[in-house]
Every structure is written in C-alpha cells, then in structure tokens.
Amino acid sequence: MTDQGDQVTPCExxxxxxxxxxxAGDFATEMVGGEGARARLRAGADRKSSATDLVxxxxxxxxxxxxxxxxxxxxxxxxxxxxGAADHSxxxxxxxxxxxxxxxxxxxxxxxxxxxxxxxSEEHTLAGCVYDPVRRESFVAAKQAGATLNGEPLTTAHTxxxxxxxxxxxxxxxxxxxxxEQAELLTHxxxxxxxxxxxxxxxxxxxxxxxxxxxxxxxxGLMPWDLCAGLLIAEEAGYISARIDLGSLLDxxxxxxxxxxxxxxxxxxxxxxxxxR
Numbered sequence: 001m002t003d004q005g006d007q008v009t010p011c012e013x014x015x016x017x018x019x020x021x022x023x024a025g026d027f028a029t030e031m032v033g034g035e036g037a038r039a040r041l042r043a044g045a046d047r048k049s050s051a052t053d054l055v056x057x058x059x060x061x062x063x064x065x066x067x068x069x070x071x072x073x074x075x076x077x078x079x080x081x082x083x084g085a086a087d088h089s090x091x092x093x094x095x096x097x098x099x100x101x102x103x104x105x106x107x108x109x110x111x112x113x114x115x116x117x118x119x120x121s122e123e124h125t126l127a128g129c130v131y132d133p134v135r136r137e138s139f140v141a142a143k144q145a146g147a148t149l150n151g152e153p154l155t156t157a158h159t160x161x162x163x164x165x166x167x168x169x170x171x172x173x174x175x176x177x178x179x180x181e182q183a184e185l186l187t188h189x190x191x192x193x194x195x196x197x198x199x200x201x202x203x204x205x206x207x208x209x210x211x212x213x214x215x216x217x218x219x220x221g222l223m224p225w226d227l228c229a230g231l232l233i234a235e236e237a238g239y240i241s242a243r244i245d246l247g248s249l250l251d252x253x254x255x256x257x258x259x260x261x262x263x264x265x266x267x268x269x270x271x272x273x274x275x276x277r
Contacts, residue, residue, distance in 0.1 A: 008093075009142075010126040010127045010142035010143045010144070010145060011127070011142045011145055013093075013119050013126055013127035013142065014127035014128065014129065014140050014141065014142040014145075016070075016073055016074070016119075016127075017095075017117040017118065017119060017127055017128055017129040017140070017229070018129040018131070018138060018140050020066055020069045020070065020073075020117055020129075021066075021115040021116075021117050021129040021130070021131035021138070022131055022138065023065065023066075023069065024062050024065055024066050024099060024115045024117075024131075025115045025131045025132075025133035026133070027061070027062055027065050028058055028062045028099075028100055028106070028113075028115065028133065029133045031057075031058045031061065031062075032058060032106060032107075032109075035109065038107055038108065038109055041056045041057060041058055041107055042054075042056070042107045042108070044056065044057055045057075045103075045107065048174075049174050049175060050174040050175055050176070052104075052174050054103050054104060054107060055083060055103065056100075056103060056106075056107060058100060058106065059082075059083055059099050059100045059103055060083050060099075062099035062100055062115070063081050063082070063083045063084075063085055063097065063099035064085075066081070066097050066099055066115070066117065067079055067081060067085045067087075067097070070095050070097075071087070074091070074093070074095070076089070076090040076091040077089055077090075077091050077093045077094065077095055077119070078090075078091075078093065078094035078095065079094065079095050079097065080094055080095070080096050080097070080224060080225070081095075081096075081097035081098075081099065081225065082097065082098050082099065082223070082225045083099060085097070092121055092122060093119055093120070093121055093126070094119065094120055094121075095117065095118070095119045096117075096118045096119070096120060096224050096225050096228035096229070097116070097117050097118075097225060098114075098115070098116040098117075098203060098225035098226060099115060100113055100114075100115065101113060101114045101115070101116050101130075101201045101202060101203045101204070101225075101226065102114060102199070102200050102201030102204065104200060105199075105200045105201060110200075111134075111199060111200055111201075112132050112134045112135060112199060112200075112201060112204050113132070113133070113134065113200075113201055113204075114130050114131060114132045114133075114201050114203045114204050114207075115129075115130070115131045115133070116128070116129075116130045116131075116203040116225065116226075116228070116229045116230060117129050117229055118228030118229035118232060119228075120228060124143055125143065125228055125229075125231070125232040126142065126143045126232075127140075127141065127142045127143065127232070128140070128141055128228060128229025128230070128232045128233060129229060130203045130204065130206070130207050130229050130230050130233060132204060132207075136150075137149060137150060137207075138150055138151075139154075139207040139210065139211075139229075139230075139233045140233070141229075141232045141233040141235075141236040141237075142236070143232065143236070144236075145236070146236050146237070147210055147232075147233045147234075147236035147237040149207075149210075149211055154210045154211055154233070154236075154237035155237060155238055156212075156237060156238035156239055156258060156259075157212060157258065159258075159260060160215060160257075160258035160259075160260035160261045161194075161215060163192065163193060163261065163264040163265070163268065164192065164193065164194070165193075165194045166193045166194055166215040166216055166261060166265075167193070167194050167195055167197060167213075167214055167215050167216075168189065168193050168194075168195075168196055168197070168214065168215065168216045168217070168218070168265075169196070169197045169198070169199060169205040169208065169209070169214040169216070169217040169218075170182075170186070170196060170197075170198060170205075170217065170218055170219055171198060171199075171200065171202055171205065171219040172198070173220065173221045173249075175221075175249075177249060178220070178221060178249040178250075181248065181249045181250050181274050182220070182250070184272075184274045185246070185250065185269070185272045185273060185274065187272075188268075188271065188272030189268060189269070189272055192268060193268075194215075197214060202219060202222055202226040202227070202230065203226060203227075203229060203230035204230075205217045205219075205230070206227070206230030206231055206233060206234045206256055207230055207233050207234070209234050209237075209239055209256050209257065210230075210233050210234040210236075210237035210239060211237075215257065215258060215261060216255065216256065216257035216258070216261055216265050217255070217256050217257070218244075218253055218254065218255045218256075218265070218269060219253065219254055220246070220249070220250045220251065220252060220253040220254070221249075221252070222252075222254055227254065231254075231256065234256045235256075239256055239257060239258060239259075240256070240257065240258075240259050240262055241254065241255065241256045242254075242255045242262060242266060243255075244266060244269060244270070246269060246270065246273040246275065247273055247274075247275030248274075248275055250273055250274075250275070253269065255269065
C-alpha cells in the first residue's frame with residue numbers, strides 16, 4: 001500500500017510525469033540532431049533480445065535523465081525502467097519508464113517515438129504521461145480524473161464503427177517465431193477490418209486509441225513500460241482493455257478498444273489465432 005504519510009494525489013503525480021517526460025523528450029531530440037547523428041547512434045546501438053531489438057546511447061542517456069529527476073523529486077519511490085534502472089519502493093509507489101518507446105523510429109527518423117512515464121501503487125496505475133516530441137503531443141492521465149491531449153479532454157465516441165470499418169493498430173515482437181505467428185493472425189484480420197496500422201511504439205498506439213485515431217489496438221508480448229502510462233490514458237478516456245490468451249507465443253495479447261467493439265474484436269482475434277485452426 002501507499003505510505004499514508006505521503007498524501008500526493010494522482011493529479012500531482014501526473015504533473016511530475018509530464019514535466020519529466022517533456023525534459024526527456026527535449027533531451028532525446030537534441031541528441032538525435034540531424035541525419036549524421038542518427039547514423040552514428042544506429043551504428044553504435046547494441047542488440048537486446050534479437051538483432052532487430054536496438055538500444056542506443058540515447059535510450060540509456062534519456063533513461064538516466066529521467067531516473068535522476070525521479071530520484072531527486074521522489075526519493076522514496078521505486079523505479080522500473082526498460083534499460084535496467086530499478087529502485088525498491090519505500091513509499092508504495094513505483095515509476096514505470098520507457099525512455100524512448102519506438103527506438104527504431106527514433107534512430108531512422110521514421111514516424112513517432114515517445115517518452116512514457118507512469119506511476120503505480122500495488123493496486124492501480126495512478127498517473128502517466130506519454131509525450132511524442134515529433135508531434136509535440138502530450139497525452140496525460142490521472143486515475144479517476146480523465147485523460148487529456150495537450151490539455152484538452154479526451155473522451156470516447158458514443159458509438160463505434162462496425163468491425164468491417166474499424167481501423168486497427170498492432171505491433172510485432174522482436175523474436176522471429178513470435179513475429180511469424182503474429183503475421184499468420186494478421187492475414188486473418190486484414191480482410192475483415194477497414195485496415196491495419198503499425199506505428200512502431202506501443203505507448204503511441206494506446207494514446208491514438210484514446211484520441212480516436214484508431215478504433216482498436218492489440219499486441220502480444222508487451223512489457224510493463226510499454227503499457228503503464230498509455231493504458232491508463234486510454235482507459236481514462238473511456239476505452240476498455242482486455243487480456244486474451246490466443247495460445248503459445250500469442251498468449252497475453254492486450255486489446256484496447258471501444259466498448260462496442262470489444263466482443264467482435266475478441267472473437268476475431270480468437271478465430272484468427274494459428275492455434276484455433
């Protein structure tokens with residue numbers, strides 16, 4: 001449980017997340033500079049889970065900036081960050097950090113990337129910010145206080161389109177075998193929806209559902225730092241989430257969508273799983 005001596009509110013936590021996310025976004029943007037800087041960062045990038053799973057000097061430096069700010073402002077809170085920072089929580093709160101979500105986009109100058117900072121108690125995610133420096137868009141939420149985009153409230157549409165007209169976002173894992181199963185699932189979905197979009201950053205996809213730019217988003221193999229802030233933003237905007245076991249390497253698939261599309265999307269994903277045929 002959260003330390004009763006710490007009376008910080010979810011809204012106050014969302015302000016901290018937003019301020020630090022913007023600092024980190026500006027820092028990462030300065031690091032990448034022009035195409036020469038991108039090329040140097042790509043050349044020096046390390047591989048993590050596979051040859052396509054990159055981590056750059058910019059990821060590590062941006063994480064260090066975020067972690068230092070959190071330790072300065074919230075010294076008793078825990079930290080769980082993608083590139084390895086981990087602090088035990090004494091307050092009952094833990095910050096969950098993806099310093100650059102969409103590293104490949106960042107290193108190639110191709111599409112959006114984001115700084116994702118969320119904070120959770122043992123029971124709930126309390127606040128979060130996903131900041132897209134490319135579009136200068138700041139998605140923010142606090143539990144039971146709603147979600148905003150650049151300060152403007154985000155809310156769900158009253159009705160969703162039929163499944164055949166739904167624009168659906170997804171992403172692909174870095175491990176080849178899991179990607180193969182995701183591709184098989186995709187061939188089942190694609191003829192049955194309006195179209196598929198792949199942004200390359202899970203936190204951005206979640207926020208795009210919240211903003212009505214996608215009707216649904218699904219992906220398997222997501223980590224806490226992929227989901228923490230963006231999932232809260234989508235839920236506080238009124239969208240619903242589900243976790244679906246599609247079998248084998250597609251287990252624990254996360255779906256976020258309008259309430260009207262939940263059942264048809266779940267059924268479509270289950271029918272499309274290679275393990276259902």
